[in-house]
Amino acid sequence: KQEVTQIPAALSVPEGENLVLNCSFTDSAIYNLQWFRQDPGKGLTSLLLIQSSQREQTSGRLNASLDKSSGRSTLYIAASQPGDSATYLCAANDYKLSFGAGTTVTVRA
Amino acid sequence: NAGVTQTPKFRVLKTGQSMTLLCAQDMNHEYMYWYRQDPGMGLRLIHYSVGEGTTAKGEVPDGYNVSRLKKQNFLLGLESAAPSQTSVYFCASITGQGRETQYFGPGTRLLVL
Numbered sequence: 100k101q102e103v104t105q106i107p108a109a110l111s112v113p114e115g116e117n118l119v120l121n122c123s124f125t126d127s128a129i130y131n132l133q134w135f136r137q138d139p140g141k142g143l144t145s146l147l148l149i150q151s152s153q154r155e156q157t158s159g160r161l162n163a164s165l166d167k168s169s170g171r172s173t174l175y176i177a178a179s180q181p182g183d184s185a186t187y188l189c190a191a192n193d194y195k196l197s198f199g200a201g202t203t204v205t206v207r208a
Numbered sequence: 209n210a211g212v213t214q215t216p217k218f219r220v221l222k223t224g225q226s227m228t229l230l231c232a233q234d235m236n237h238e239y240m241y242w243y244r245q246d247p248g249m250g251l252r253l254i255h256y257s258v259g260e261g262t263t264a265k266g267e268v269p270d271g272y273n274v275s276r277l278k279k280q281n282f283l284l285g286l287e288s289a290a291p292s293q294t295s296v297y298f299c300a301s302i303t304g305q306g307r308e309t310q311y312f313g314p315g316t317r318l319l320v321l
Contacts, residue, residue: 103250133309142298143251145309188250195241195266196310198250 101126103191105199113207118176120202122189125170132165132172133196135188143188147174179206210234212313214299220319221289229284229316231299239302240282241266241310242274244295251298257282289320 102125112118122132131150135143149156149165149172156163160177176183186203190196215230231240238259243251253266257276271293273285282301286293296317300310 105250135312140315142314143300143312145311148309190250195253195256196251198243198252200248200250 101129101191101193101197103189103197103199105187105189105202107202108200109203109205111205111207112179114179114181116179116206118174118179118183118204118206120174120176120187120189120204122172122174122199123170124172124191124197126191126193127167127170128193129167130192130194132163133190133192134161134163134172134174135190137186137188137201139186146187176204179204181206181208212299212301212311214297214313214316216316217314218317218319220321221286222321223290225289226285226287227289227318228286229297229299229318231282231284231301231313233280233301233311235301235303235311236279237301237303237311238279239304240276241300241302242272242282242284243298243300244268245298245315246295254284254297289318291320294318294320 106121133148134146147156147163162175165172186201188201190198212233241256242254255274260279263274275283299313302310
């Protein structure tokens with residue numbers, strides 16, 4: 100059974116600081132690793148998807164890395180803004196998604 | 209193109225009552241999923257379907273039933289609601305077996321008293 104862990108559970112930073120969110124998973128036999136954003140009371144929005152054969156994926160200020168052999172993925176958010184405040188979820192995909200509990204980010208203006 | 213929609217958005221039930229949650233997608237996706245999200249926990253898979261007329265159990269299926277009579281709809285039923293089923297329920301869909309990202313609905317908040 101795939102177990103996904105996200106550390107830290109919560110993070111508060113001043114605007115402009117870079118964010119580093121960690122995700123670990125126990126079974127490396129995955130198709131891909133996905134990062135989602137969830138705003139309070141809302142659904143999930145896909146941010147980045149890294150296929151198992153890839154090492155990283157970038158979109159704007161977001162960069163996600165994947166080390167499948169060690170069961171780790173990291174989401175980097177550069178130059179954080181108050182609008183980045185949300186909960187970030189990672190999910191390991193081995194034909195179905197297994198989610199971590201999320202990291203709740205607060206960016207202070 | 210509405211994407212994934214869920215009905216209702218919010219519902220209050222008494223213990224023992226039954227209800228059905230409806231998920232609809234207009235993207236012609238084959239795979240559909242039902243998750244629940246509880247405070248401090250990630251999403252957990254309840255049931256899923258890999259095509260019209262098929263269903264399968266996920267991680268936490270007890271107390272729920274599902275049906276996929278039409279490709280675009282995936283129904284989640286609670287036959288006898290319990291307070292432990294108070295949660296936010298999300299539906300998701302995807303084109304194929306999962307090398308792409310899933311598209312999520314906005315969620316249904318269910319409170320069982």
